Amino acid sequence: MSSQAASQGSQPSQCQGFATQAIHAGYNRQKNADAVSVPIYASAAFDLEDAARGRALAAGDIPGFEYSRVANPTVDALERRLAALEGGVGAVALSSGMAAVSYALMCAGEGGGRIIAPTNLYGASVDALGDFLPQFNIHADFAHNINDLAEVESLIGPDTRAIYAETVANPSTEITDIEPLAELAHRHGIALIVDNTVPTPYLLRPIEFGADIVVHSTTKGITGHGNAIGGVIVDAGRFDWTNGRFPQFTREEQVIADGDGTLRSFAGKFGNEAFIKRIRVKYLRTFGAVQSPFNAYLQLLGLETLPERVSRQVASATAIASHLTRTPHVVKVNYSGLGNTPQFELAAKYFPDGVGQILSFSVDGDVNNVRRILDGTKIFSYVPNIGDARSLIVDPANITHREVPTAWRVAAGVNDNLLRLSVGLEDVNDLIADLDQAIAGAY
Numbered sequence: 141m142s143s144q145a146a147s148q149g150s151q152p153s154q155c156q157g158f159a160t161q162a163i164h165a166g167y168n169r170q171k172n173a174d175a176v177s178v179p180i181y182a183s184a185a186f187d188l189e190d191a192a193r194g195r196a197l198a199a200g201d202i203p204g205f206e207y208s209r210v211a212n213p214t215v216d217a218l219e220r221r222l223a224a225l226e227g228g229v230g231a232v233a234l235s236s237g238m239a240a241v242s243y244a245l246m247c248a249g250e251g252g253g254r255i256i257a258p259t260n261l262y263g264a265s266v267d268a269l270g271d272f273l274p275q276f277n278i279h280a281d282f283a284h285n286i287n288d289l290a291e292v293e294s295l296i297g298p299d300t301r302a303i304y305a306e307t308v309a310n311p312s313t314e315i316t317d318i319e320p321l322a323e324l325a326h327r328h329g330i331a332l333i334v335d336n337t338v339p340t341p342y343l344l345r346p347i348e349f350g351a352d353i354v355v356h357s358t359t360k361g362i363t364g365h366g367n368a369i370g371g372v373i374v375d376a377g378r379f380d381w382t383n384g385r386f387p388q389f390t391r392e393e394q395v396i397a398d399g400d401g402t403l404r405s406f407a408g409k410f411g412n413e414a415f416i417k418r419i420r421v422k423y424l425r426t427f428g429a430v431q432s433p434f435n436a437y438l439q440l441l442g443l444e445t446l447p448e449r450v451s452r453q454v455a456s457a458t459a460i461a462s463h464l465t466r467t468p469h470v471v472k473v474n475y476s477g478l479g480n481t482p483q484f485e486l487a488a489k490y491f492p493d494g495v496g497q498i499l500s501f502s503v504d505g506d507v508n509n510v511r512r513i514l515d516g517t518k519i520f521s522y523v524p525n526i527g528d529a530r531s532l533i534v535d536p537a538n539i540t541h542r543e544v545p546t547a548w549r550v551a552a553g554v555n556d557n558l559l560r561l562s563v564g565l566e567d568v569n570d571l572i573a574d575l576d577q578a579i580a581g582a583y
Contacts, residue, residue, distance in 0.1 A: 162225060162443050162447065163444050165225065166220025167217045167221070178436075179214065180434055185206065186205040186206055186207070199398060200421070208433070209428060209430050215431045215436040219231040219233050221443060222341075223374055225443075226345055226354050228347060228374035228376050229377030230417075232373050233370060233372045234430075236357070236359070236371050241265055244355050244373050245269070245304060246276065247419055250388045251388055253278055253299055253386075254301060255302050256280070256292060258283050259282050259283070259544075259548040260312055261304075261335075262310050263543040265304075265306075265335070266544045267543035282548075286303075286305045287316065289324055301331065302325075305335070306334065307336045307490075308476070308496055309338075310337075310560075311474065311558065313338075313500070315486040318334065318490065321350075323350065332352050333355065335354075337526075338498055340450055342493075352376050359527075360526045362442060364445065364449050364527055368438035368439055370431055370436070373416065377412040388406075388418070389406045389415075390405045392405050393406070395421060396409050396417075449529065454497060455568070457561075458475070461499045464499075465478070468583075469505065470579070472502040473500075475495070477495040477499075497526065497562055499563070503559065505582070507556050509583060510535055512578075513533075513582045516581045517578045520574055526562035528564055529565045530566075531561065533561055535558065537549060537554050537558060
């Protein structure tokens with residue numbers, strides 16, 4: 141089974157700055173006809189060259205490319221770049237963020253495991269954990285507060301495999317206290333999996349605080365222009381998958397047998413890359429949520445401007461959140477980047493450069509007022525996405541969180557009067573004026 145190819149070149153040193161790595165990491169132009177930008181390798185398959193090399197590629201004994209369902213040079217460059225930016229040993233790019241979430245949770249919980257997660261997750265993640273994955277014998281234990289270590293520890297049992305959380309929750313912007321959660325997980329031999337979509341690795345690198353697996357919807361801030369769907373799983377390469385809780389990593393399997401037919405286990409063959417290799421060889425290869433080379437190329441383009449985009453979006457989001465706290469008919473603003481929130485210390489620890497471009501706010505009145513605000517904006521587009529260069533507005537209770545049970549939605553503050561903003565790159569004064577006129581006109 142093909143692995144990522146050394147032909148793309150090694151990652152730049154971690155001592156290089158983030159902006160430098162966002163442009164250069166994981167790509168060797170001398171090995172790609174001196175193309176300055178990563179080429180789009182629109183090929184379904186690759187020449188194996190000779191019988192011996194073909195067998196070695198298929199067994200995963202040497203790096204290279206054989207079939208784009210498993211690995212592709214354009215996608216490989218994106219994977220290497222994202223692994224470098226997050227500080228992981230490897231990554232697998234997928235066709236969507238939910239593919240990344242689902243594959244990561246299934247790979248950890250495979251064969252009857254349980255996942256601990258908070259109730260304030262993105263709606264599709266709640267549906268996956270609470271309703272769909274149980275059909276595959278992977279069950280969830282939901283915590284009301286993922287930062288309440290006593291509550292989380294009380295949910296850990298013999299079948300628990302992982303804790304899953306969002307680094308910044310959507311749309312509340314609540315911050316997960318990663319470091320003590322990782323310490324708790326590791327004390328019990330379970331993994332910490334986090335969704336880092338909202339802040340992107342520019343604002344937070346969860347692996348540095350103990351996270352084992354990081355997932356993203358690369359559709360959002362990483363791409364930044366709303367033209368490509370994608371997801372990624374990044375492996376920190378530090379967790380011991382042989383500790384007895386994860387038999388799938390120590391079981392010998394034909395699919396990764398050596399060239400001479402000797403059966404191997406993922407842990408035995410791939411060591412600290414066992415998780416990410418299993419994602420590629422079993423989940424990507426079998427379920428086939430393949431990232432297209434063209435979408436990978438678009439995401440690589442977005443990555444090149446990530447620091448500049450996110451810096452501007454954070455500044456604008458902070459200004460808008462502050463303005464909304466003084467706006468008539470706005471009764472509550474959710475943005476952990478404001479200095480007066482209960483999570484001020486967590487924001488200072490994990491997010492010295494800001495918590496991201498999304499915020500939410502509740503208004504008085506009823507659903508008719510909410511509808512008139514949505515219909516009244518001229519610059520904010522009514523779009524269920526985040527991280528775009530354009531500013532977006534949506535009502536989560538009806539769009540992004542409709543799958544979440546009502547009691548959980550209400551507990552997380554996702555009521556019918558809540559509006560979520562994803563702040564783009566327009567002039568912040570124009571965005572504030574647009575919200576002011578839409579809110580005033582709704583009443």
